[in-house]
Amino acid sequence: MSRSRKQTLEEAMERIEKAKESRKGSRSVRERNVTLSHGSGGKATHDLIEGIFAPAFANPVLDLMGDAAVFAPNGTGERIAFTADSFVVTPLFFPGGDIGTLAVHGTVNDLTVSGATPSHLSVSVILEEGFPIETLRRIVDSMTEAAAAASVAIVTGDTKVVERGKADGLYVNTAGVGAMRPDAAVSPAGAEPGDRILVSGPLGDHGIAILMAREELAIESDIASDTAPLHELAGALFDALREDVHCLRDATRGGLAAALNEFAAASGVGIAIEEEAVPVRRDVRGACEILGIDPLQIANEGKLVAVVAEGRAREALEAMRAAPHGGEAAIVGEVLAEPAEMVFVRTAVGGKRVLDMLVGDALPRIC
């Protein structure tokens, strides 16, 4: 490593450490009012959760930033994973899916990456008075199809209606449960130096598809959301590697950057990504350049990020490539002993840049 690059890296580390310290000093939320950034899935969301929800709800199972909580309902027996998510995506329909598919896939994937086999979902809707019944029917049909494709049953739910102007059409909440696989041992804290990082396919499709669907940009494109159920893909990976899958996440809000930063922080390790190795579609890359956003920081809805044991990366890649939605999987980086709690990208031209989580949100209401 050249002296100049090393300095840049050291400076960056120092900056991050300082920022972290200052955040630790007051884990409270400084804002007086909720901002859109608090829903971004990035640092502002972390701060809201760490400052308000986590200290209040504190308990050993709590996993507000993770994908699902894992516990035995009766204290000693079989363990299940349990998760819940609200969906406020706008527009409700977009290339590749709609709020219904997204809601089912989101919960299926959160259970899946926790090492569970998703089985039962709830669907709760908050409807705005005047919302077209026909549109509701279409969304319910999407949920039905998505649930069937993911082999889950929708078993309970709730319907509330608020007055015209008091909501934005339709919000959906899906919660879900699934029995834990006995052979899965994943945790954000499971990454070890030497481990390899894999992604299951091109990044950034969902975020850019939503942005295009909003018609705020005068760009023609065929980009569709990647929203997909990842239970078979994750299942194939667990079948092949079992306990050698160390961390697993679906890279939703905050993208690959958020997932890797969380692994790095929880595991106390560094993570290096080879920029050239990360699959990003040409038109997604183009849109990101025009918008000045990083495809590694925007939401996906059908992409796994896996950290696997050093010697098993090739097998993991083969298992993913042979499974549904994994055909374009790639090995994209590695876990380092240091710099701890830091993620950086090695660029094609031999440079290094820090890959941090966004504070706010490049794209609000993405899911």
Added chain:
Amino acid sequence: MSRSRKQTLEEAMERIEKAKESRKGSRSVRERNVTLSHGSGGKATHDLIEGIFAPAFANPVLDLMGDAAVFAPNGTGERIAFTADSFVVTPLFFPGGDIGTLAVHGTVNDLTVSGATPSHLSVSVILEEGFPIETLRRIVDSMTEAAAAASVAIVTGDTKVVERGKADGLYVNTAGVGAMRPDAAVSPAGAEPGDRILVSGPLGDHGIAILMAREELAIESDIASDTAPLHELAGALFDALREDVHCLRDATRGGLAAALNEFAAASGVGIAIEEEAVPVRRDVRGACEILGIDPLQIANEGKLVAVVAEGRAREALEAMRAAPHGGEAAIVGEVLAEPAEMVFVRTAVGGKRVLDMLVGDALPRIC
């Protein structure tokens, strides 16, 4: 029974049968747009669920109108109950509680009346941009206290933010799970002729408290919401009667009327209530008279309705009265072989009136 009263009853039965047949003919929703009635928990909600959600999601465990779904996550092992509810109550704070206490109690009670021991909850919030952080903190504190009092852990959740004007401050969704008690065998279809009906205390407090808090009425009152966790009360009842508790429900949206009509329909029985025996606070009754609404049709958030085996009613009453939130429990009626699928009230002056579910909602956004 005098001839004239019998005729009235027969006429009412005929009317109900006709209405039911016409509903069966087309279980579809006739409206083109969602109305507030679709969120009432009464007939319009039933129609929306039966017309759209139930046929789409159809599966053996589905329990969209019930309190919770009951199943074994891995197909064969221990059974759990699983439920989810959204809360859109307005105002957010009211005498006796706030949206946070309501959300925790609602889910705890849905699990409890299904025969489960509530253990783990999720909390998902949809926040409107600009919502005061301090108000959020108060509501989170309420949830924390309510969870502790109900012996449940909040283990997962989600935070979304929508733009100013796109929501009404704060909506909360709570989902929950709990292990099934092995000795509980409750079902809306479990009522048998001869069974006795009990309620755990005065009805209508929550609905009237919310209405008062909206300051739409110029009535002074001390009525507070009855919102409360009913796990100990239900636990005491199960401990005392075990399988002899046939049906159990918390009488939320739609009140006692909705709960009893569902029991009557599911069990194929008639239900008769003695009006004089139903506890209703004097000021709640007064407010209902002014408003022209029936205290048996409005929401409670801390009241059990139990159907128990004929010979065990006295024990059930004693168990409830000795338990938290059950001090004013009362035996209020009985199950009849016929008229099937019908609920009526025997009035103090010797009359009879049909107690049907409301089509719409006397009080929108009550929970």
